[in-house]
Amino acid sequence: MNLLTFQTNEELNQIGASIIASLVQTKQNAVLGLATGSSPIGIYQELIRLNEKGYVSFKNVRSFNLDEYVGLPAGHPETYLSFMNKQLFDHIDINKENTRVPNGNAENLEQECKLYDEMLADASIDLQVLGIGHNGHIGFNEPDQNLHGGTHIVTLKEETRQANARFFDSIDEVPKQAVTMGVGSILKAKMIMLVVRGADKADIVHRALTGPITTEVPASLLQTHPNVVVLLDKEAAKYFH
Numbered sequence: 001m002n003l004l005t006f007q008t009n010e011e012l013n014q015i016g017a018s019i020i021a022s023l024v025q026t027k028q029n030a031v032l033g034l035a036t037g038s039s040p041i042g043i044y045q046e047l048i049r050l051n052e053k054g055y056v057s058f059k060n061v062r063s064f065n066l067d068e069y070v071g072l073p074a075g076h077p078e079t080y081l082s083f084m085n086k087q088l089f090d091h092i093d094i095n096k097e098n099t100r101v102p103n104g105n106a107e108n109l110e111q112e113c114k115l116y117d118e119m120l121a122d123a124s125i126d127l128q129v130l131g132i133g134h135n136g137h138i139g140f141n142e143p144d145q146n147l148h149g150g151t152h153i154v155t156l157k158e159e160t161r162q163a164n165a166r167f168f169d170s171i172d173e174v175p176k177q178a179v180t181m182g183v184g185s186i187l188k189a190k191m192i193m194l195v196v197r198g199a200d201k202a203d204i205v206h207r208a209l210t211g212p213i214t215t216e217v218p219a220s221l222l223q224t225h226p227n228v229v230v231l232l233d234k235e236a237a238k239y240f241h
């Protein structure tokens, strides 16, 4: 595992974006696994800049997002599809037909999960971007006695809903369920880039990467993956010294 600590957000964003950009420069039809949330936003902004400058093109890139809320109306600004359009896809030359976010409004959600897994199996992710939740979740794989390998419907933990309430008018509006890629699919990615910012994540990221491997800290499973790069800002890195 390659742990990189950055003194400034600007440097973290530049290195994070250059890891993605160099993959895409050498493999133009790369398959990216993408995350929403606040952690990757600065990296996406840097990718937009690199794309505008002509240093990298996403024309032949395919992408799969980790997760989506269940039941938010299509077009709601907090759906993860809206997030991805606003934060990245609307501003780069990616073909939107090659971007996938699970459909949280599918009539048959079980079927949607199966379909997503079939698409993932066909595509094979080259690089998966991840953030980490305060409870150690990755995607929306919440701490539990058992974890799922494939895409599934999940009931969000109260702490996750609280953490995400900042994007909604009130906690009551935060959906109670989501569709998420499973840890099996995440760990199948050829490379994983975990992005962690802020003192409030320092303890969980340290426990996940140095503590026991346990389903109660889903991110601890990343210890079993052969090719993980972790980008930490200096606040999140505080227990690694």
Ligand code: F6R
Pocket (backbone or CB within 6 Å): 034, 035, 036, 037, 038, 039, 040, 066, 067, 130, 131, 132, 133, 134, 137, 138, 139, 140
């Ligand atoms: C987002 C996702 C989540 C977030 C995590 C951290 O697609 O799957 O696991 O990465 O909740 O969120 P932020 O980055 O907002 O702290």
